[in-house]
Amino acid sequence: MQLVIVESPAKAKTIEKYLGGDYRVLASYGHVRDLPPKDGSVNPDEGFAMEWEPYADKAKQLKAITDEAKKADRLILATDPDREGEAISWHVQEVLAKKKALPKAVERVTFNAITKPAILAAMKAPRELDTDLIDAYRARRALDYLVGFTLSPVLWRKLPGAKSAGRVQSVALRLIVEREREIEGFTPQEYWSVIAEMEADGTRFTARLARFDGEKLDRLSIGDEGTAMRAKAAVEGGRFTVTAVETKPATRNPPPPFTTSTLQQEAARKLGFSASHTMRIAQNLYEDGAITYMRTDGVQMDGSAIQAARGAIANRYDASYVPDKPRQYQTKAKNAQEAHEAIRPTDFGRDKAGSGDHARLYDLIWKRALASQMASARMERTAVEMEDGTGRHMLRATGQVVLFPGYLALYEEGRDDSEDEDSRRLPLLRTGDAPAKHGVNAEQHFTQPPPRFSEASLVKRLEELGIGRPSTYASIIQVLKDRAYVRIEKNRFFAEESGRLLTAFLERFFEKYVSYDFTAELEEELDDVSGGRAEWQAVLTDFWRDFRPRTDEVMEQKPSDITAELDKFLEPYLFPKKADGSDPRLCPNCGEGRLALRGGRFGAFVACSNYPDCKYTRRFAQPGGESGEDSGPETLGNDPESGLPVERKSGRFGPYIQLGEGKEAKRASIPKDVAELDLEMALKLLSLPRTIGAHPETAEPITASIGRYGPYLAHQGKYARLSSTAEVFETGMNAAVVKLAEAAAGGGRPARGAAQAPLKVFGTHPTSGGEVKLMEGRYGPYVTDGTTNATLPKTADKDALTLEEATALIDARAAAAPAKGKKKAPAKKAAAKKAPAKKPAAKKKA
Numbered sequence: 068m069q070l071v072i073v074e075s076p077a078k079a080k081t082i083e084k085y086l087g088g089d090y091r092v093l094a095s096y097g098h099v100r101d102l103p104p105k106d107g108s109v110n111p112d113e114g115f116a117m118e119w120e121p122y123a124d125k126a127k128q129l130k131a132i133t134d135e136a137k138k139a140d141r142l143i144l145a146t147d148p149d150r151e152g153e154a155i156s157w158h159v160q161e162v163l164a165k166k167k168a169l170p171k172a173v174e175r176v177t178f179n180a181i182t183k184p185a186i187l188a189a190m191k192a193p194r195e196l197d198t199d200l201i202d203a204y205r206a207r208r209a210l211d212y213l214v215g216f217t218l219s220p221v222l223w224r225k226l227p228g229a230k231s232a233g234r235v236q237s238v239a240l241r242l243i244v245e246r247e248r249e250i251e252g253f254t255p256q257e258y259w260s261v262i263a264e265m266e267a268d269g270t271r272f273t274a275r276l277a278r279f280d281g282e283k284l285d286r287l288s289i290g291d292e293g294t295a296m297r298a299k300a301a302v303e304g305g306r307f308t309v310t311a312v313e314t315k316p317a318t319r320n321p322p323p324p325f326t327t328s329t330l331q332q333e334a335a336r337k338l339g340f341s342a343s344h345t346m347r348i349a350q351n352l353y354e355d356g357a358i359t360y361m362r363t364d365g366v367q368m369d370g371s372a373i374q375a376a377r378g379a380i381a382n383r384y385d386a387s388y389v390p391d392k393p394r395q396y397q398t399k400a401k402n403a404q405e406a407h408e409a410i411r412p413t414d415f416g417r418d419k420a421g422s423g424d425h426a427r428l429y430d431l432i433w434k435r436a437l438a439s440q441m442a443s444a445r446m447e448r449t450a451v452e453m454e455d456g457t458g459r460h461m462l463r464a465t466g467q468v469v470l471f472p473g474y475l476a477l478y479e480e481g482r483d484d485s486e487d488e489d490s491r492r493l494p495l496l497r498t499g500d501a502p503a504k505h506g507v508n509a510e511q512h513f514t515q516p517p518p519r520f521s522e523a524s525l526v527k528r529l530e531e532l533g534i535g536r537p538s539t540y541a542s543i544i545q546v547l548k549d550r551a552y553v554r555i556e557k558n559r560f561f562a563e564e565s566g567r568l569l570t571a572f573l574e575r576f577f578e579k580y581v582s583y584d585f586t587a588e589l590e591e592e593l594d595d596v597s598g599g600r601a602e603w604q605a606v607l608t609d610f611w612r613d614f615r616p617r618t619d620e621v622m623e624q625k626p627s628d629i630t631a632e633l634d635k636f637l638e639p640y641l642f643p644k645k646a647d648g649s650d651p652r653l654c655p656n657c658g659e660g661r662l663a664l665r666g667g668r669f670g671a672f673v674a675c676s677n678y679p680d681c682k683y684t685r686r687f688a689q690p691g692g693e694s695g696e697d698s699g700p701e702t703l704g705n706d707p708e709s710g711l712p713v714e715r716k717s718g719r720f721g722p723y724i725q726l727g728e729g730k731e732a733k734r735a736s737i738p739k740d741v742a743e744l745d746l747e748m749a750l751k752l753l754s755l756p757r758t759i760g761a762h763p764e765t766a767e768p769i770t771a772s773i774g775r776y777g778p779y780l781a782h783q784g785k786y787a788r789l790s791s792t793a794e795v796f797e798t799g800m801n802a803a804v805v806k807l808a809e810a811a812a813g814g815g816r817p818a819r820g821a822a823q824a825p826l827k828v829f830g831t832h833p834t835s836g837g838e839v840k841l842m843e844g845r846y847g848p849y850v851t852d853g854t855t856n857a858t859l860p861k862t863a864d865k866d867a868l869t870l871e872e873a874t875a876l877i878d879a880r881a882a883a884a885p886a887k888g889k890k891k892a893p894a895k896k897a898a899a900k901k902a903p904a905k906k907p908a909a910k911k912k913a
Contacts (some may be wrong), residue, residue, distance in 0.1 A: 070139035071169070072132065072159050074146050077182060077354040082145070085183045093132050095146070099125050099158050100755070102212050109209045111615075115607050118211060119537065121162065132159065133168045141172040144191070148177035148407055149362050149538065150597060153197050154204035156262035160196070173289050179369075180413045181356040185482040198285070203597030206606055210593075212236060213611065214428075217618050218577070222569070225621065225629045226666075228298040228507050229569050235535040236546050237573055238586045240562075242528060243520055243553055244570040247323035248640065258287045259295035261509050263302055263462055265453075267502040270494035276302060278461035293509070296619040298460075299509040305455030307462055309500045317467075321474035323366035323396040324409035324436040328530045330361070335523035336481035337425055341557065342522050342541035348428045351861045356413055357420040358432055362538040363407040366396040368436070372411055376440040379415040388473065390442045411436035422864040434478040441474035466493030468781060533587035547751070568671050575636045576621050617870070626666055633671070634664035641673060641687075656683035658876070704746035713749050724749045738773060738792045751796055760800045762807075769803050771795045780805050829870040832877065839873050841865060855881045 071092040073079050083092035102108040103120040110116045121129060136142060141614050142163070142212045144156035145327055156175055163169040174193035178185040214234045222640075223228035261457045277284055279298045289295050325333070330349065334340040340348070349361035366665040368376070373393045380389050394401065411435045420429040439522035446467050453462045496502070520528070526540050536542060547553045552566030562570075573581045580586075589610070593603035621629075634641075641664065642651040654660040660677030664687070675684040681874050701715040703724075712725040715737070724744075733857075735752040737744060756772035771789065778789035787803075787810035789795060798806075826838035826848065836854035848865045850873040857873075857880035859865055 068139050070135050071143045071145050075354055081181055082115050082186055085186045091135055095155055096128055097157055098155055099129055109212050111611050114697055115209050115604055133166050136168040137165050139170045142170045144175045148360055150204050153200040155198055155577060157201045164652045179408050180359045180412050196532045199599040200597050202603040203593055204595055206596050206603035211608055221618055221622050225626050226572050230550050236543050237581050238534050240544050240547055240552055240566050241581050243560045244562045244567050244824050246520055250516040251508050255513040257290055257507055257706035258512050259289040261298045261302055263507050264505040265502040267494040267503060272493055274464040277463035281459045295509040299507050301460050302507045307453040307455050309451060309496050309498050310454045311452040313450045315448050317448050319444040321438045321441055322480050324368060324411050324439045325432060326364055327362050328526055330410055331526050332523040333481055343545050346541045352429055357429055359408055359411050361410050364408050365398045365407045368409055368411055375415045376437055380441055388442050394440055426882055438474040438478035442472035444472040444475045449493050451706055466491045471836055521558050532583050533590055571633055571637055575632055592780055596661045630664055654683050657681040724752055726753050740792050759803050771798055780806055829873050832874055850876055852877050
């Protein structure tokens with residue numbers, strides 16, 4: 068028997084079907100062991116020796132692999148064809164060796180697609196494990212561990228509120244924070260454009276003023292309304308004739324097939340997918356055999372795939388869309404061993420796969436790969452210049468005509484900035500023509516700050532800088548979200564206070580290790596390890612030699628000294644110079660104290676030096692310019708019952724109201740949908756929960772309040788959501804009873820056990836005679852004949868499913884189910900033996 072190890076059960080099932088009866092295919096379910104999260108898992112003093120520990124939840128699977136390995140004659144490690152895949156194979160081999168269950172013959176095979184020809188071909192070309200890739204994995208894993216477990220304790224002790232830092236994630240965070248600083252420090256500049264609406268031969272077009280009073284204009288040349296109005300008047304009063312027509316042919320070549328990075332970028336632009344969602348869907352498509360391996364830096368396609376693509380193009384279009392020679396693309400990856408084939412369909416004749424997001428992503432991959440082998444698009448770009456009688460004013464119009472669409476007939480690459488003046492159509496114009504003028508507009512504009520990063524633009528920037536690797540970008544971005552260092556609004560990254568403070572700390576005390584150049588150079592060294600050009604322990608030694616002393620040095624400093632250094636480092640941001648020349652650190656509340664950065668239990672904030680006499684505070688991330696001034700706590704008035712002041716404050720979790728002082732003070736968060744906060748609304752919020760009355764059936768009280776997840780009703784431990792803060796104070800008894808009843812019934816969903824209508828009825832099963840139906844289940848759609856239920860594969864299109872396909876799924880599920888044989892007779896009870904005395908139970912530790 069031959070044992071094959073892959074990562075996922077979906078792959079295992081498919082591959083076992085291709086290989087036949089002599090093979091047993093098991094899944095490792097990803098990595099089987101890792102460095103335990105404790106000190107000492109990597110020992111720099113012992114050549115960076117690593118202490119590996121199996122995952123607790125993989126014990127059952129490792130036992131199954133071990134049991135089968137003991138019976139196997141040959142072990143075939145068939146995990147993914149990249150560094151992580153090589154590492155998983157190595158881990159499995161190491162675990163089996165320790166358990167003395169390693170077969171004599173151990174081989175490694177890789178394949179780029181889960182298709183029968185690819186699997187069978189891979190089995191005929193086994194190799195040994197690639198020690199260079201394994202060393203590169205160990206180097207990266209040790210490096211990330213050493214940075215995390217050495218730097219994080221420094222953060223916990225010296226920077227309250229910080230959770231963790233990482234080798235690559237901290238650099239990605241710095242990009243987001245620096246962009247935020249650029250936006251906040253940006254000063255808009257006014258400029259005007261003068262546009263004429265023209266017409267020739269019945270076609271309207273626009274022309275831009277490009278020369279005024281004999282001077283060539285650029286975008287910012289007209290900077291005030293007065294000049295703009297003079298320019299507009301000059302265009303309105305002039306008669307413009309065509310003085311020059313320049314026509315140039317242009318060619319646009321198709322982009323290469325997707326790499327991991329470009330797939331994440333394009334899926335974000337066109338489909339709105341996050342990087343992690345894109346990779347999850349691509350993984351499903353790969354495991355279903357629809358596409359090739361999705362973690363790759365390569366842009367080339369296999370020769371047979373290129374021929375298949377050219378054939379598909381010829382079938383879909385005419386011969387002019389097929390270039391004379393196949394297109395060859397060169398990878399930009401620095402490490403050829405990790406530059407596998409590009410992401411492409413396994414069958415170019417299959418233009419659809421799956422449903423929903425799976426279908427949308429497959430369509431994108433299919434079109435991009437097919438377009439990469441299509442003919443170039445041919446354009447004609449035209450620029451027309453028109454002068455008035457004086458020759459001192461000139462209008463310019465540009466346009467573009469597509470003469471032959473080529474690959475654009477199928478696919479056009481998305482862009483972050485879609486505005487393109489050259490793509491407009493122009494009428495046929497000749498020298499001496501005088502197009503009609505329908506109007507002139509002078510429009511005011513202001514320069515805009517650089518846009519915040521989207522996932523697509525962040526991935527693109529990381530790749531441009533050589534930071535991290537495309538296969539890790541999804542997890543890097545996810546860590547930043549999980550740590551709450553960033554938030555996403557309208558698909559753009561915003562730096563949170565904790566992320567800004569962490570970045571400032573690292574820039575001040577660990578500048579080298581969050582620099583873009585250093586991080587990129589370290590990536591190149593790690594690539595050299597995987598390429599066999601460097602020794603992994605030497606790379607770690609060079610890094611550790613400087614990093615460890617630096618962390619020790621920072622650890623020895625007092626938290627107050629750290630805060631003082633950050634106060635100086637962040638002074639231009641926290642206390643920018645004021646236009647009137649006054650002291651930006653002067654407390655706006657008491658007028659005497661000086662403002663400075665302070666460290667608190669939940670992070671940093673700005674406070675007055677006259678505390679506790681002056682209680683002025685300002686959030687760390689609130690700039691100190693005149694537009695960002697905060698007078699500290701705002702008194703809304705006094706509570707008429709207690710006479711205590713009601714204040715509006717800002718805290719760790721946002722704005723809140725406080726009644727009184729000290730431990731006895733009552734507080735309430737200010738909901739986001741409260742537009743205007745006055746004393747009356749503040750007292751209402753402080754009075755919650757509100758008792759609506761006694762339930763007519765139970766006589767128990769119904770209350771309304773605002774919790775962690777928003778406004779709600781409560782009655783006998785049961786809850787119902789409210790849609791707004793206003794409903795908390797307006798909902799009456801009748802409405803409350805109805806809402807609670809609806810919530811108890813599941814919000815209108817069918818009651819548990821109630822019959823559910825089928826999505827589709829196909830017909831009668833040819834064998835069982837049962838009615839074959841498509842149903843919606845808890846875990847997705849499934850088909851059934853009344854006896855056997857079969858879940859649809861993730862990539863199956865339920866709308867296109869036929870009776871034959873549904874029957875095949877049911878039959879396969881029935882065949883895979885355990886045989887329903889007779890139950891084993893219970894074993895005869897052995898003669899009762901005297902049970903040994905029980906040991907007293909150990910006392911639990913307090």
